Amino acid sequence: MMKIFDAHCDVLYKMWLNNKISFKDSDILHVNYENLVFAGSKVQCFAIYIPESVRFEDRFNVALEMVDIFYERVLNDICPKMKLVLEKKDILQLHKDEIGAILTLEGCDAIGHDLVRLKTLYRLGVRSVGLTWNLANAVADGCREQRNGGLSNFGIEVVQLNNDLKMWTDVSHLSERSFWDTIELAQFPIASHSNVYSLFQHPRNLKDDQIKAIIEKKGIIGISFVPYFLSENYQNTHIKDILNHIDYICSLGGEKNIGFGSDFDGIDDTINGLEDYRGYKVLVEELQKQYSNEQISKFCYQNFVDTFPN
Numbered sequence: 495m496m497k498i499f500d501a502h503c504d505v506l507y508k509m510w511l512n513n514k515i516s517f518k519d520s521d522i523l524h525v526n527y528e529n530l531v532f533a534g535s536k537v538q539c540f541a542i543y544i545p546e547s548v549r550f551e552d553r554f555n556v557a558l559e560m561v562d563i564f565y566e567r568v569l570n571d572i573c574p575k576m577k578l579v580l581e582k583k584d585i586l587q588l589h590k591d592e593i594g595a596i597l598t599l600e601g602c603d604a605i606g607h608d609l610v611r612l613k614t615l616y617r618l619g620v621r622s623v624g625l626t627w628n629l630a631n632a633v634a635d636g637c638r639e640q641r642n643g644g645l646s647n648f649g650i651e652v653v654q655l656n657n658d659l660k661m662w663t664d665v666s667h668l669s670e671r672s673f674w675d676t677i678e679l680a681q682f683p684i685a686s687h688s689n690v691y692s693l694f695q696h697p698r699n700l701k702d703d704q705i706k707a708i709i710e711k712k713g714i715i716g717i718s719f720v721p722y723f724l725s726e727n728y729q730n731t732h733i734k735d736i737l738n739h740i741d742y743i744c745s746l747g748g749e750k751n752i753g754f755g756s757d758f759d760g761i762d763d764t765i766n767g768l769e770d771y772r773g774y775k776v777l778v779e780e781l782q783k784q785y786s787n788e789q790i791s792k793f794c795y796q797n798f799v800d801t802f803p804n
Contacts, residue, residue: 497536497795501716525760527573529771537594547555552609557604581804598622624664634672637697644671660803682803687755702799716755
């Protein structure tokens with residue numbers, strides 16, 4: 495069975511909205527423990543995403559609530575094979591039947607203007623930091639902010655702290671100017687869940703020069719399963735649409751820079767054949783029609799492991 499490293503899901507957000515959801519087997523979740531086991535998951539990233547509806551002064555506390563959900567309801571006795579990952583050695587030392595779990599931050603809204611809050615989240619286990627969601631915050635402008643501003647002075651401090659702490663800096667959701675400011679500074683850049691702009695012109699997708707810049711910095715692009723990032727025919731997307739984005743990045747020299755960041759549980763609509771995490775098995779079968787097992791292992795697992803900075 496092919497090992498899977500998925501760089502982005504929004505399970506914690508769904509479980510925060512509904513405290514009755516069980517991570518073990520809830521069919522409300524795209525990503526649950528039983529689905530991970532079924533499809534061969536080896537590492538799953540769990541995003542802390544704070545919705546815009548949360549008052550600014552409450553956002554850090556909500557982030558802490560999601561951290562608590564991660565420890566109490568994901569890493570618990572009901573799912574005994576879920577193991578916390580803080581360093582690369584934790585991934586490499588996982589037993590055959592164990593699944594690594596990584597905390598990530600999707601947007602720095604929760605930290606406001608306070609680096610101590612970011613340091614606190616690091617100490618609680620966060621190992622990847624997305625700078626924005628789609629709009630602006632104290633760190634940077636997102637891809638939906640019309641002014642297309644770049645990193646603030648505080649944002650520069652955030653990226654430098656990520657470098658010092660050896661955390662991934664996630665460029666997904668950034669405005670173009672913020673992207674270029676970040677890619678220049680970040681020592682460990684990734685795009686956890688982003689696709690190819692040349693194949694579908696969505697502001698969340700990456701243009702060719704951005705993809706090449708990530709490749710040059712030895713970063714990884716996690717192909718997302720969001721239908722409206724994949725094709726203009728987003729109401730009828732198929733796994734072949736994912737392969738098109740993989741093919742394109744490979745054509746730019748990015749075979750070692752491709753991974754997957756499904757965005758499961760952050761989406762309502764799904765791809766035909768990839769309705770939840772179990773669909774990874776179908777994706778692997780489709781990949782095997784076109785790529786070698788060595789290449790598929792890179793896409794599904796090894797590329798993200800190789801770049802994990804700790």
